[in-house]
Amino acid sequence: MGFGRRFLVVAVALWPLASRAAEPVDVAMVLVTDVSRSIDDAEFNLEKTGYSTAFTSPEVLAAIRGGPNGAIAVSYLEFASAGEVKQVLDWTVIRDGGSAQSFADRLTNAPRSFFGRTAISAGIDAAAQLLADAPLAASRRVIDVCGDGTNNAGRDVTAARDDALAAGIVINGLAIINEHPMSWTYAHVQPPGGLANYYRENVTGGPGSFVLEIHEFRAFGDSMIRKLVSEIAGIAPPAGGAVATASR
Secondary structure: OOHHHHHHHHHHHHHHHHHHHOEEEEEEEEEEEEOOOOOOHHHHHHHHHHHHHHHOOHHHHHHHHOOOOOOEEEEEEEEOOOOOEEEEEEEEEEOOHHHHHHHHHHHHHOOOOOOOOOOHHHHHHHHHHHHHHOOEEEEEEEEEEEEOOOOOOOOOHHHHHHHHHHOOOEEEEEEEOOOOOOHHHHHHHOOOOOHHHHHHHHOOEOOOOOEEEEOOHHHHHHHHHHHHHHHHHOOOOOOOOOEEEEOO
8 A cells, every 4th residue: 555545544544533522512611729828628628519519510500401512621720839730630521410420529539739829820821721722612711710819929810811811711700708817818818909809800801701709618619500500601690790799
């Protein structure tokens, strides 16, 4: 067999693999989660439980099934300092209860990656690269930033935000309000104007972007349900404003 024919056979054999790689989904989403030292292990575990509760909830599953493709793709990333960023879970397509439960179980069982300062910018940069490289055909691309403090390491967070927005990515936020901070973390977790306002001005952006504000870690799951339903459906949260409050 000549070289030209061998090349054609190989190309034809590989073509279906390439076509399957670009799987159509309604949303490609990176969960960017703060695991810096201001979040203790108990709060970290509540975050993980909240994610699990949200992705397996009837509300979120109904929103997924209601999309044109009936599927979303999710990757989970943790960050602390600028050199402490890790994609904990690779891209996972969720389309039903089984795939949602599998993702939730793997997320819940994954060990914590870091303790360090807070480089939101590094988390955004890594998430934007994941979206650029994703083997997906997504109608919308979203970065979800969840944290309890300001950017205090790495490059300017507004620069990272602006680069992501220029790439057509929407960034939403979940601002966890620490109302009883240690003295050494006060300015970090309660910046002037409040953390939700800091997220609005420095972290989030893009068409329909929003920030949810949560005043108790135990409300994390309910807030994530509202957030995911809004993102999957491509609409603003029920509260309708830039900041919605979830507390108990």
